[in-house]
Amino acid sequence: MRLSIGLLIATLAAGTQNSPPAGSGEILAQLSNIHLDKKQTYNIRDITLRRDALSIALNRGTIAFLEPIMGKVTGAVFIGSGEVVAIPPDAVEKQQVFKFTGSPVLNEPFQAAFFRFTDGTYEEIMKEYAQHAAEDVSEEEAAQFLPWEQIVRDRSDVMKYRILADFLEPSSEPLFLSDLRGEKTGWFEVLYDPRLVEEVAIVKFHDSGLGSVADLWASFNRRSEVRNPEAVAHENKSAIDVLSYDIDATISDVQLDAQATMRLKAVRAGARVLSFDISRFLRVSSVTLDSGDPVPFYQHDENTLTVILQRATEPGQEITLRLSYSGEAIAKRGSSMFYVGDRGPWYPSPGNQDGATFNLTFHYPAAYTLVATGSELREWDEAGRRHSTWKSDGEFPIAGFNLGDFKIVADEAPPLPIYVCVNSDVGAENLLKDLRATINYFSGLFGPYPYSRLTVSPFPLSYPQTWPALVGLQSESQFLVTELARTHELAHQWFGNQVGWSSYRDQWIAEGFAHYAGAMYMENKYPDTTRFREILDEARARLLEQGADGSIWLGHRLASTVTPDGYTQTLPNKGTWVVHMLRMLMREDGAPDPDAGFLKMVREFLEAYRGKLASTWDLKRIAEKYMTSSMDVREDKKLDWFFDEWVFGTGIPTYTLDYQVMPAQSGFVVQGTIKQSEVANHFIMSVPVYADDDFLGRVVIGDEDGTFRFNVKTRPARVVLDPKGTVLMKTNAG
Numbered sequence: 001m002r003l004s005i006g007l008l009i010a011t012l013a014a015g016t017q018n019s020p021p022a023g024s025g026e027i028l029a030q031l032s033n034i035h036l037d038k039k040q041t042y043n044i045r046d047i048t049l050r051r052d053a054l055s056i057a058l059n060r061g062t063i064a065f066l067e068p069i070m071g072k073v074t075g076a077v078f079i080g081s082g083e084v085v086a087i088p089p090d091a092v093e094k095q096q097v098f099k100f101t102g103s104p105v106l107n108e109p110f111q112a113a114f115f116r117f118t119d120g121t122y123e124e125i126m127k128e129y130a131q132h133a134a135e136d137v138s139e140e141e142a143a144q145f146l147p148w149e150q151i152v153r154d155r156s157d158v159m160k161y162r163i164l165a166d167f168l169e170p171s172s173e174p175l176f177l178s179d180l181r182g183e184k185t186g187w188f189e190v191l192y193d194p195r196l197v198e199e200v201a202i203v204k205f206h207d208s209g210l211g212s213v214a215d216l217w218a219s220f221n222r223r224s225e226v227r228n229p230e231a232v233a234h235e236n237k238s239a240i241d242v243l244s245y246d247i248d249a250t251i252s253d254v255q256l257d258a259q260a261t262m263r264l265k266a267v268r269a270g271a272r273v274l275s276f277d278i279s280r281f282l283r284v285s286s287v288t289l290d291s292g293d294p295v296p297f298y299q300h301d302e303n304t305l306t307v308i309l310q311r312a313t314e315p316g317q318e319i320t321l322r323l324s325y326s327g328e329a330i331a332k333r334g335s336s337m338f339y340v341g342d343r344g345p346w347y348p349s350p351g352n353q354d355g356a357t358f359n360l361t362f363h364y365p366a367a368y369t370l371v372a373t374g375s376e377l378r379e380w381d382e383a384g385r386r387h388s389t390w391k392s393d394g395e396f397p398i399a400g401f402n403l404g405d406f407k408i409v410a411d412e413a414p415p416l417p418i419y420v421c422v423n424s425d426v427g428a429e430n431l432l433k434d435l436r437a438t439i440n441y442f443s444g445l446f447g448p449y450p451y452s453r454l455t456v457s458p459f460p461l462s463y464p465q466t467w468p469a470l471v472g473l474q475s476e477s478q479f480l481v482t483e484l485a486r487t488h489e490l491a492h493q494w495f496g497n498q499v500g501w502s503s504y505r506d507q508w509i510a511e512g513f514a515h516y517a518g519a520m521y522m523e524n525k526y527p528d529t530t531r532f533r534e535i536l537d538e539a540r541a542r543l544l545e546q547g548a549d550g551s552i553w554l555g556h557r558l559a560s561t562v563t564p565d566g567y568t569q570t571l572p573n574k575g576t577w578v579v580h581m582l583r584m585l586m587r588e589d590g591a592p593d594p595d596a597g598f599l600k601m602v603r604e605f606l607e608a609y610r611g612k613l614a615s616t617w618d619l620k621r622i623a624e625k626y627m628t629s630s631m632d633v634r635e636d637k638k639l640d641w642f643f644d645e646w647v648f649g650t651g652i653p654t655y656t657l658d659y660q661v662m663p664a665q666s667g668f669v670v671q672g673t674i675k676q677s678e679v680a681n682h683f684i685m686s687v688p689v690y691a692d693d694d695f696l697g698r699v700v701i702g703d704e705d706g707t708f709r710f711n712v713k714t715r716p717a718r719v720v721l722d723p724k725g726t727v728l729m730k731t732n733a734g
């Protein structure tokens with residue numbers, strides 16, 4: 001959201017080089033230079049602005065509007081007493097608001113507000129004002145706004161391009177943003193923007209050493225959509241779909257000079273303002289259409305590029321944009337290890353998971369080896385440099401590359417050639433063998449590896465990175481990192497790349513399945529050891545640490561200034577347990593393949609959403625096809641209970657077991673009660689009970705205690721709950 005002065009100057013300079021379409025340059029210039037309107041200051045009281053779930057009461061105070069732009073007032077400053085109320089529509093968002101404010105409902109008095117809007121806020125306030133006689137604004141009251149002249153100008157960039165879009169696009173969906181100075185919380189923002197997938201947001205920006213960090217207190221769908229979240233799980237409000245990229249890139253040390261040709265298809269009518277993510281280290285020097293006509297563009301807000309089309313889009317219309325850009329977008333480690341992805345996107349990306357085809361051509365020092373996503377078509381030396389071309393297998397959600405002073409060892413056995421970039425041959429053969437074994441194992445479980453080759457290369461990042469067909473692992477010399485980390489990354493080729501996630505809320509599916517696939521690999525490779533158990537125990541231990549109790553449906557929002565490690569601590573670990581519990585609930589012990597049902601479900605999911613984006617509901621629907629009778633704890637053939645508790649909800653139960661063993665006519669009777677605690681009342685789970693090593697049966701435990709009575713032949717030494725660890729619980733009651 002914030003813009004540095006240097007960037008701003010560069011942006012304006014870049015803009016004036018082109019001839020902006022009628023109106024847009026003039027509007028932008030006015031938006032960049034906004035002022036309070038001295039003639040439009042009023043004393044107001046008892047005006048309530050309602051925008052969907054947001055209610056802002058201006059109880060008593062003075063409001064000063066901004067000067068109109070093209071006849072339209074786009075903002076105001078209010079000084080006085082007011083109150084904002086927002087009631088989040090679901091338990092997950094209420095929990096979030098509680099996490100940041102100490103109350104599940106936002107109800108915060110404020111003493112100042114800065115509004116930006118393209119809706120009828122001005123007209124609404126003036127209508128109310130006209131109906132209630134109010135005192136004239138005194139000199140003292142007017143003087144309160146003097147310091148605001150500068151603040152307003154400093155903040156003119158906030159939402160500038162968003163507001164421009166409403167001026168330029170006829171079917172505008174107006175914005176309402178309010179920055180409020182809360183009594184307890186300091187400044188925070190409430191937003192209603194119908195152009196966002198989640199239209200309502202409450203956010204607080206914190207200044208960190210590196211810039212502004214946003215805590216999203218709440219983000220949710222507008223009222224008309226909240227009743228049926230499944231119906232909007234695939235909502236996509238992008239105006240365009242990127243079909244393909246042709247990128248020609250020259251690499252000299254950390255410098256990247258590139259030309260990118262993007263073919264776009266308009267999804268909706270009337271769009272003119274298109275935004276892309278691109279690294280702030282890259283400066284765009286030109287954007288043109290196929291015809292060669294220049295297209296005005298602006299780089300702003302850290303990593304954003306906005307281009308403005310001369311004419312509004314028609315649905316289905318194809319547009320080609322050619323961009324030239326350059327800058328130090330490549331990160332370097334040591335003297336000879338280079339990689340992209342760590343300094344922001346190296347090509348203009350629409351910022352979603354939607355795939356595009358990529359044709360990449362690279363020019364780089366002949367001393368280096370370059371690997372990229374996809375398949376290498378050609379590599380040649382010419383004019384003292386090396387060159388190579390790479391092509392995606394169909395659509396990829398992302399493309400990347402790295403290069404360095406390494407050599408490639410290969411196992412080119414069909415059908416899948418595997419390439420590994422190494423600094424030395426030591427261990428390379430074993431690594432190739434391990435990679436082959438992992439791919440074979442996963443292909444057997446999940447279906448064929450989705451791409452035509454696999455490249456594994458060292459990325460000197462603090463986290464591993466999996467791109468389609470190219471896996472980066474942290475260390476340049478120590479490839480193995482850990483076997484689990486490596487297999488987890490390889491599994492992302494199926495979970496995350498073959499099938500992407502629809503919304504950030506669905507990313508847990510990729511993380512949960514990839515991590516659990518890694519665990520299954522370990523279980524298979526080391527069958528008579530505790531390795532598999534240790535992975536699950538470790539995941540449970542991480543979940544029981546402080547700050548790890550968020551809903552995995554929050555995705556990246558689990559990380560915040562309150563819980564900086566919330567994402568890494570919670571998402572893969574809870575995701576792993578969710579997948580483990582699904583597998584264990586579907587398991588048929590004693591069958592030739594006890595996991596047949598679970599694996600069929602996983603394969604159906606991967607096949608149904610190949611090359612697409614899946615939502616949590618898509619997974620649920622397929623899981624319901626394979627649910628066993630013991631999973632039907634609500635007797636409705638649905639898994640709502642399971643997803644409500646373990647995916648959307650939070651909480652890890654504790655179970656307390658009480659039992660007696662009594663002699664009976666033939667053998668013994670084991671009877672007892674299981675109590676559940678530390679979770680909400682609606683929580684329900686089916687938990688297996690064992691007598692020594694013998695499985696007795698499953699007992700359903702909810703807000704009503706689970707009771708059981710089993711007949712056994714011999715007197716058991718002990719009766720235990722879930723000794724094999726199939727249910728995520730705090731303590732094992734046995």
Ligand SMILES: [Zn+2]
Nearest residue numbers: 488492511514
């Ligand atoms: Zn992962």
